[in-house]
Amino acid sequence: MTAHSSRLLAWCRPGFEGECAQELAAHDAAAGGGGFARAARGSGFVEYVSDNAAAIAGRWRHLVFARQLLRVIGHAQQMPVRDRLSVLLPIIEGDPRRWCDAWVEAPDSDAARELAPLCRGLNAALVAALKKQQRIDRGSRWRLHLGLTATDAAFVAAADVGETAPWPGGIPRLRFPRQAPSRSTLKLEEALLVLLDDDERERWLKPGMRGVDLGASPGGWTWQLVNRSLHVTAVDNGPMDAGLMASGLVDHLRADGFRYRPQKPVDWMVCDMVEQPSRVAARMAEWLAEGWCRYTVFNLKLPMKKRYDEVEACFAILREAVARPLDLRAKQLYHDREEITVFARLGSAGAR
Ligand SMILES: C[S@@+](CC[C@H](N)C(=O)[O-])C[C@H]1O[C@@H](n2cnc3c(N)ncnc32)[C@H](O)[C@@H]1O
Numbered sequence: 581m582t583a584h585s586s587r588l589l590a591w592c593r594p595g596f597e598g599e600c601a602q603e604l605a606a607h608d609a610a611a612g613g614g615g616f617a618r619a620a621r622g623s624g625f626v627e628y629v630s631d632n633a634a635a636i637a638g639r640w641r642h643l644v645f646a647r648q649l650l651r652v653i654g655h656a657q658q659m660p661v662r663d664r665l666s667v668l669l670p671i672i673e674g675d676p677r678r679w680c681d682a683w684v685e686a687p688d689s690d691a692a693r694e695l696a697p698l699c700r701g702l703n704a705a706l707v708a709a710l711k712k713q714q715r716i717d718r719g720s721r722w723r724l725h726l727g728l729t730a731t732d733a734a735f736v737a738a739a740d741v742g743e744t745a746p747w748p749g750g751i752p753r754l755r756f757p758r759q760a761p762s763r764s765t766l767k768l769e770e771a772l773l774v775l776l777d778d779d780e781r782e783r784w785l786k787p788g789m790r791g792v793d794l795g796a797s798p799g800g801w802t803w804q805l806v807n808r809s810l811h812v813t814a815v816d817n818g819p820m821d822a823g824l825m826a827s828g829l830v831d832h833l834r835a836d837g838f839r840y841r842p843q844k845p846v847d848w849m850v851c852d853m854v855e856q857p858s859r860v861a862a863r864m865a866e867w868l869a870e871g872w873c874r875y876t877v878f879n880l881k882l883p884m885k886k887r888y889d890e891v892e893a894c895f896a897i898l899r900e901a902v903a904r905p906l907d908l909r910a911k912q913l914y915h916d917r918e919e920i921t922v923f924a925r926l927g928s929a930g931a932r
Pocket of ligand 1: 797802835836852853
């Protein structure tokens with residue numbers, strides 16, 4: 581039997597369990613391990629078993645397809661409907677840690693959606709029980725997670741708050757801004773939240789900066805930049821939202837986003853053009869290598885079968901073409917469908 585300390589639980593977009601498993605295996609192999617994944621297509625999660633689990637447990641920020649990465653402590657099964665805590669608490673008590681908080685989550689799958697009310701009820705009962713046992717310590721770096729996969733089954737897991745997603749299920753809940761021209765706006769908002777930290781957002785996104793939006797129509801991504809008081813050149817043959825144009829901060833250019841280049845370097849270039857990912861990656865690399873922008877966020881559409889391989893190929897194109905240290909961060913966001921979103925800039929990734 582495998583020890584629980586050698587198991588990881590990753591939440592992912594349903595339908596992308598294969599990519600998530602492939603990526604965990606690649607990180608495991610790079611750290612000298614040889615584990616295996618248990619994953620059911622459409623489930624929204626991957627269980628990964630490896631003697632090397634501790635070495636990859638802190639790699640949530642480096643994983644594209646995992647929304648969250650947790651260390652499994654135990655697995656509760658056949659929980660009685662009227663007293664699930666009778667099975668859960670002994671598993672939790674077997675771990676000496678105190679917890680800053682406890683979250684009860686379910687996968688993001690259609691099948692698990694009906695577990696949401698149960699998660700809420702169980703969360704309240706669990707926190708009350710932990711408080712009674714004085715196992716809650718707000719200063720602890722560990723958060724307790726229950727991953728409910730059925731009404732009677734749950735993973736019990738731990739998260740180091742410094743190296744895991746700070747949102748239940750790894751999903752930041754964003755409200756659609758009423759004035760924004762399209763729902764895609766949430767994709768860029770989520771990208772800036774997930775791929776940058778607070779300090780970076782403050783330093784790298786300042787009022788008065790200049791940006792370019794390639795494939796901008798109707799303006800959801802441009803809106804995010806304008807909302808932060810950036811001046812934006814929006815490149816698209818399609819129309820831009822009238823309200824957004826009235827801000828006075830947008831120049832609309834009806835031109836080909838693959839040919840356009842700015843007359844002077846800009847701070848930001850964002851790109852949401854629907855095109856072959858390798859073509860987008862090559863163009864993004866050119867912008868960075870030529871110094872046309874300092875920071876970029878772009879989307880890679882993945883309609884093909886071998887999606888993990890395609891992402892790796894795109895990263896290789898970027899690294900090769902830029903040929904300098906590249907800070908490359910990518911996630912399949914909650915608002916991404918068959919696609920991922922990437923942040924890149926010249927420079928090393930530092931502590932990330
Ligand atoms: C997914 S939409 C962009 C949505 C936009 N990000 C938003 O938030 O409203 C893709 C856009 O890319 C544009 N597009 C595709 N190929 C392009 C090209 N070569 N040059 C400029 N725009 C292009 C399309 O006209 C379309 O408006």
